Amino acid sequence: MARTSSLLVSATPSVIAPADVTIGHVQLRDLIICPREAGIVNYVHKNSIMEHDLHAPDLAPKPLADLTFIPNTLSSLNLSDSPHTLLAAGGQDTEIHLSLHSPSRTRALWQFSRRLNGSINNSVLLARAFNSSHEPRLVVSNNDWTVRLYDVPLRVRWAQDLRCCGTLTLEEPVNHSSISPDGRTLLSVGDSPRIYLHSLSGNDQLTFNRVTTLEIPSAISIHPNSLVASFSTAWSADGLKFAVACQEGVIAIWDVRSTKPLKVLHTSRERGGGDSEWMSDDPWDWTRRTSRAPGWGARSVKFGCGGVGGRTGHEVMTYTEHTNLLHVLDARTFETEENHPTRGGLLVTWGSPPPMNSYRPSSPYRPVSPSPLSSQTYRPASPPYRPATPPYHPMIPSFHPYRRTPRRTHGEEGEVERAGTVAEHEDVDIAGTCFDPTGGFLYVASTAGVAEWAVRGSEKRWWGSGQWA
Numbered sequence: 001m002a003r004t005s006s007l008l009v010s011a012t013p014s015v016i017a018p019a020d021v022t023i024g025h026v027q028l029r030d031l032i033i034c035p036r037e038a039g040i041v042n043y044v045h046k047n048s049i050m051e052h053d054l055h056a057p058d059l060a061p062k063p064l065a066d067l068t069f070i071p072n073t074l075s076s077l078n079l080s081d082s083p084h085t086l087l088a089a090g091g092q093d094t095e096i097h098l099s100l101h102s103p104s105r106t107r108a109l110w111q112f113s114r115r116l117n118g119s120i121n122n123s124v125l126l127a128r129a130f131n132s133s134h135e136p137r138l139v140v141s142n143n144d145w146t147v148r149l150y151d152v153p154l155r156v157r158w159a160q161d162l163r164c165c166g167t168l169t170l171e172e173p174v175n176h177s178s179i180s181p182d183g184r185t186l187l188s189v190g191d192s193p194r195i196y197l198h199s200l201s202g203n204d205q206l207t208f209n210r211v212t213t214l215e216i217p218s219a220i221s222i223h224p225n226s227l228v229a230s231f232s233t234a235w236s237a238d239g240l241k242f243a244v245a246c247q248e249g250v251i252a253i254w255d256v257r258s259t260k261p262l263k264v265l266h267t268s269r270e271r272g273g274g275d276s277e278w279m280s281d282d283p284w285d286w287t288r289r290t291s292r293a294p295g296w297g298a299r300s301v302k303f304g305c306g307g308v309g310g311r312t313g314h315e316v317m318t319y320t321e322h323t324n325l326l327h328v329l330d331a332r333t334f335e336t337e338e339n340h341p342t343r344g345g346l347l348v349t350w351g352s353p354p355p356m357n358s359y360r361p362s363s364p365y366r367p368v369s370p371s372p373l374s375s376q377t378y379r380p381a382s383p384p385y386r387p388a389t390p391p392y393h394p395m396i397p398s399f400h401p402y403r404r405t406p407r408r409t410h411g412e413e414g415e416v417e418r419a420g421t422v423a424e425h426e427d428v429d430i431a432g433t434c435f436d437p438t439g440g441f442l443y444v445a446s447t448a449g450v451a452e453w454a455v456r457g458s459e460k461r462w463w464g465s466g467q468w469a
Contacts, residue, residue: 006456007316007328008442013451015039015054019061021431021445022046024070025092027231027247028122029299029320030176031432032445035076035085036103038436039452042087043445044071049089049097054452068113069095077126077136078437079154084109086152088138090121096140096162098152114162116150119143122231123176126152130183131203138162139186141174147188149206166206170196175231181239185211185256189230193218195244217264219248232298236315236331237305237439243317245298251319251327253334263334267296267321295323300432303331306439306455314457318442323427326444 021031021043032043039055045063047070052061064087071089078085083104089097099111120143129137129151138150149166170190177188179200186208188196197211216230232245241262243253249267254260301319317331327339431445442453 007314007330009454009456014454015452016449017052017054017451018449019043019050019052019445020045021447021450022070023429023431023447025072025120026293027175027229027299028072029322029430029432030073030123030232031071032434032443032450033074033076034434034436034441034443035078035087036437038438038441041434041443041445041450042074042076043431043450044074044089046070049074049087052450054450064101065089065097065099065108065111067091067095067097069093069097071097072121073123074432075124075126077128079136080128086126086136086154088124088126090124090140092120094118094121094142096121096124096138098138098162100154116140116142116148116162117144117164118146118148119173122174125177125179127179128183130200137165139177139179141177141188141190143173145170145173145190147174147177147186165204166200166202166208168198168208170194175229176233178233178235178242180235180242181237185239187233187235187242187244189216189233189244191229193228193246195230195233212259214254214259216244216246216250217252217261219246219250219266232301232319234301234303234317236303236317241303241331243301243303243319245301245319247293247297247299247322249294249296249298249321251298251301253317265319265327265329267298267325269294269296293322295321295325295427297322299430302433302435304435304439304442304455305437306435306457314455315439316442316455318433320430320433320444323429326430326433328442 022045023029023031024044032041034041040051040053042049042051042064045061047067048063049065049067049071050061051064053059067089069091071091073090075088076085083102085101087099087101094115094117095113096116097111097113099108101108118140121140122143123141125139127137127139129135135154136152138152140148140150142148147168147170148164150162151165153161168186168188170188171194172191174188174190177186179186184200186198186200193215195214195216197214198208199211201207201209216228228246228248230244230246233242235242240256241253242256243251245251249269251265252261253263255262299320299322301317304316304318306314306316315331317329319327325339428446428448431447433442433444435442440455442455444451
């Protein structure tokens with residue numbers, strides 16, 4: 001039976017492409033980007049950043065950059081005065097990778113990796129400085145309680161000279177940061193209910209001025225020692241709204257003109273009821289391997305830019321759960337919400353677990369566990385934050401590496417042909433989500449593949465505030 005969607009062209013993906021996406025850390029799920037062109041995405045595969053053309057069925061994914069570490073986080077920035085794209089990736093042992101790419105060349109114009117100060121790089125972000133005369137900036141959210149900003153020189157001769165232009169120290173490990181579209185406000189979250197907003201000022205050396213500190217609305221916890229921690233933030237394209245996703249299944253949206261949330265959403269804790277004794281919302285249980293992370297934790301939140309500033313399409317906001325579910329909301333009213341299970345589209349026939357990787361970083365923070373489906377023994381370290389771990393290994397299906405489902409055209413509805421079947425009790429770990437630069441297409445990556453949806457109205461013109469059709 002056909003399924004319909006008021007926010008997407010179809011409830012089923014327009015493209016489904018098998019892909020081996022590596023989740024290096026069980027809680028960090030921002031591992032796919034679409035920097036320039038709809039259908040061409042980059043994601044993490046082991047020690048590489050891959051480029052995958054989802055619309056070219058016979059073209060295999062290719063490595064865009066080979067790294068010396070497995071990234072936890074991925075970011076990109078299109079340079080305004082050239083066709084070049086800057087990529088950044090961060091790792092569990094302070095590693096950072098930067099590379100500059102041109103669409104006319106198969107190899108990077110330049111690239112380098114180095115270690116920064118601190119501990120685990122939980123999130124990296126490439127952003128434009130509010131002073132347009134400055135180089136792009138790299139924002140690093142670190143487990144040592146800091147957010148550090150670096151100037152990224154684009155000239156080849158000075159490419160490896162990262163200069164720290166500002167350090168903000170908060171009250172707990174920082175998991176994610178984002179900067180408002182005008183470049184002047186920093187939004188940060190970490191291992192607490194706190195949500196930090198700071199204004200940025202200065203030129204060569206930045207000053208952080210506290211705007212306000214909010215708190216994520218409380219969830220109904222099933223464990224008294226549950227750690228309230230947020231791992232994703234996002235700004236709307238017009239800079240008037242921002243959203244935070246908490247691993248306890250809370251997603252909160254604010255209007256910048258108010259300290260009261262505009263909308264608070266909760267994921268359903270009923271999912272996985274048969275496995276409830278094997279699940280816990282206490283991350284310490286994950287490290288002791290007495291349980292696994294619940295599938296309903298909110299991991300990644302994103303705003304599309306469709307329908308904003310005269311762009312075509314519809315302005316939507318998405319968030320993903322730890323496993324299986326993509327949520328799509330009308331970002332103008334937040335009154336229309338749709339749930340799209342990714343399991344049936346992204347997984348194919350199940351096979352045996354992959355061989356365990358022997359990679360063991362030794363950072364003294366962030367205790368996490370590998371997948372409970374793994375046979376590897378895990379012993380948490382101290383002090384009591386999250387020591388780096390072997391890469392996360394969920395069950396991975398077996399499939400022909402480049403077999404794809406057919407691409408759906410605009411307006412078509414109904415079921416998509418699937419490459420194989422999925423057992424109903426199996427979960428798929430979601431590795432991240434992103435939009436293309438126009439906001440017309442939405443991408444979701446899992447450990448088994450990548451799916452594309454078209455945003456409804458992307459073929460039409462939507463008029464912004466104060467404009468008439």
